[in-house]
Amino acid sequence: MTDPHHPHDARRCVLCRQRPAWAPRWVCALCYRALRADLADLAAGYEWLGECMSALPPSWREHAIHAAPLAPPPPMALHLAQTRSDISDNVWYWVQMVLDAKRPASRPPAEPSVPAALAWLTARLGWITRQPAVGELAGDIARLRERAERADPRPAPRIDLPLPCVRCNTLGLSLHGDRLAATLVACRVCAARYSVADCRAILAAARTELPPDGCAPAPGPAPIGHVGSAA
Amino acid sequence: MNGADDDPAATLLTTEQAAAAARVTPRDIQNWAGRGLLRPLGRDGRGRNLFRELDVLYAERSTRRAPRLRALLEQAAAVLDAPAPGVRPDLARKPPQDHANAQVD
Numbered sequence A: 001m002t003d004p005h006h007p008h009d010a011r012r013c014v015l016c017r018q019r020p021a022w023a024p025r026w027v028c029a030l031c032y033r034a035l036r037a038d039l040a041d042l043a044a045g046y047e048w049l050g051e052c053m054s055a056l057p058p059s060w061r062e063h064a065i066h067a068a069p070l071a072p073p074p075p076m077a078l079h080l081a082q083t084r085s086d087i088s089d090n091v092w093y094w095v096q097m098v099l100d101a102k103r104p105a106s107r108p109p110a111e112p113s114v115p116a117a118l119a120w121l122t123a124r125l126g127w128i129t130r131q132p133a134v135g136e137l138a139g140d141i142a143r144l145r146e147r148a149e150r151a152d153p154r155p156a157p158r159i160d161l162p163l164p165c166v167r168c169n170t171l172g173l174s175l176h177g178d179r180l181a182a183t184l185v186a187c188r189v190c191a192a193r194y195s196v197a198d199c200r201a202i203l204a205a206a207r208t209e210l211p212p213d214g215c216a217p218a219p220g221p222a223p224i225g226h227v228g229s230a231a
Numbered sequence B: 001m002n003g004a005d006d007d008p009a010a011t012l013l014t015t016e017q018a019a020a021a022a023r024v025t026p027r028d029i030q031n032w033a034g035r036g037l038l039r040p041l042g043r044d045g046r047g048r049n050l051f052r053e054l055d056v057l058y059a060e061r062s063t064r065r066a067p068r069l070r071a072l073l074e075q076a077a078a079v080l081d082a083p084a085p086g087v088r089p090d091l092a093r094k095p096p097q098d099h100a101n102a103q104v105d
Helices: A029-053 A078-101 A114-123 A134-151 A196-209 B015-022 B026-035 B053-063 B066-081
Strands: A158-160 A173-176 A184-187 A193-195 B049-052
Touching: A029 A078, A029 A114, A029 A134, A029 A193, A078 A114, A078 A134, A184 A196, A193 A196, A196 B066, B015 B026, B015 B049, B015 B053, B026 B049, B026 B053, B049 B053
Parallel strands: none
Antiparallel strands: A158 A173, A173 A184, A184 A193
């Protein structure tokens, strides 16, 4: 299978460690897309936490009646501020790493903001995924995205997706209709995670594997094509 | 996101709830219980059987055949095509671009 003229083909993806890397990168195409999606999610999450950070609880409206005089709460949610600060530190660390390592040198992000820095990293994802350290960056970004998601003060409504999970073949998939995770599908049984694009691919593959309508039913559970990224 | 409420191993369902989770009818759940595919873990205050959600999902998996899978895929397509509630359009993520356009340098 390995083409001797393309030695990169023998590489395994450093993220999923299953699929072949997308030469000359160190990651496969699905993990590339997942990393790109994580960067976009992290930018949206960072902005949303900023909006939530300064919201006071309803009990502190001016007309609220308090049984006893209480000290007003701090005018911002400190744990959200801490989360945003950590996200900022990590993202700018990676921006600096790319600035130091990339030749020819890139210009720094146009704005000193985290969304701009994440957009800057996204624009350089082609170069980044050709570096062996892409695994560390992807791990950091995924961890920060999950942290931003956990810190989101709103409960995430759950929408069950009646599509068998690629990994465990149960109906455990649910799509979180939350802003941060609007495009995230997770399996509650085996914790596999997919993007909506992955789910559409799984759906299309499953449809093609089904026998035509009206044929005798299959003797066992119908197999589902292994198309998605079960991270 | 994955709190205790979301854990199918810790969630108990009535027959009707189990049917909804497995996308089958309550009669199918009773049928599975009668065949030994599904074992109730107890009864609620009204005497209704309670099943563990994980067991229900496994029973559904073991009994799934092409007709049900076909119906599930249609339902899944409808869910995927529907806009998610609560999504703020101003902050909703843009879909990823093609790989060919993905990199700048």
